[in-house]
Amino acid sequence: MREIILVGTRQNERVKSLIVNQIQFLPIQCDLSNITSLIFTSRYAILSLIDSVKENPSLQNWYKLPSYVIGAGSAKILKEHHANIALIGSDAHGxxxxxxxxxLLQGQTPLYVRAKNIISQLDEQLLHAHIHLQQVIAYDNQPKTLDPSLKPKSNDILIFTSPSAYKSFVMNFGWEGNYIAIAIGMTTFNSFDNGIQAFVSPTQSIDGCIDFANDLVQKLP
Incomplete structure (x- = not known):
């Protein structure tokens, strides 16, 4: 029987998890005096900002600024911190x-709180649209070197939570032709190499990916 494995940065009690990256929060040293809104495409960007408040009190009112966010998981963190959510993206594709x-950002000065390396090109699209975008690097997503014994079996279903998770997995284990890949969103899906068996989860959340994978297990031989 095919096993479902979540490949990313966090454990999940519902399925076996394979941690291929580690997150390093970076200090955010800017202030928000000229910023009118915030952009988040990752939960780690939000958590890093919250963590940085300890050393940079000028950030403490971040939650009052309108936040534009991708992903139900990230939006949940914002809600838990009583943030001013202006928009939750209807699609997880950058x-x-x-x-x-x-x-919605015309005439604003938004701050994109982001990873060190990004694939979506969201920043380029906003700048091309003449948005007065400011950016700050909040965290780094670093690949781990894993023991070969952790390599999944050749017919397993692998859920990837980000392009970097896929890249780190392939760096460690290569790719078996019978693997089934599930992407949490289109940015991750587009990072897959050509020719692999892959799907995009209909719901852009980890729980949604797991539900979709369980459905696939029942349908695939």
Missing amino acids: ASFAKEIIP
Whole structure:
């Protein structure tokens, strides 16, 4: 029987988890005096900002600024901290998110709180649309070197939570032709190599990916 494995940065009690990256929060040293809104595409960006408040009190009122966010998980963290959520992206794909927020950001000075390395090109799209975008690097997503014995079996279903998770997995284990890949969103899906068996989860959340994987297990031989 195919096993479902979540590949990313966090454990999940519902399925076996394979941690292929580690997150390093970076200090956010800017202030928000000229910032009118915040953009988040990752939960780790939010958590890093919250962590940075300890050393940089000028950030303490961040939650009052309108926040534009991708992902139900990230939005949940914002709600837990009573943040001012202006928009939760209807699509986890960076290009679609850009189209949603560009009309709303005209005349604003948003701060994109982001990872050191990004693939979505959201920043380029906003700058191209003449948004007065500011950016700060809040965290680094670093690949881990894993023991070969952790390599999943050749017919397992692998859920990838980010492009970096896929990249780190392949760096450690290569790719078996019978693997089934599930991407949490289109940005992750587009990072997959050509020719692999892959699906995009209909719901852009880890729980949604797991539910989708369980459905696939019942349908696949």
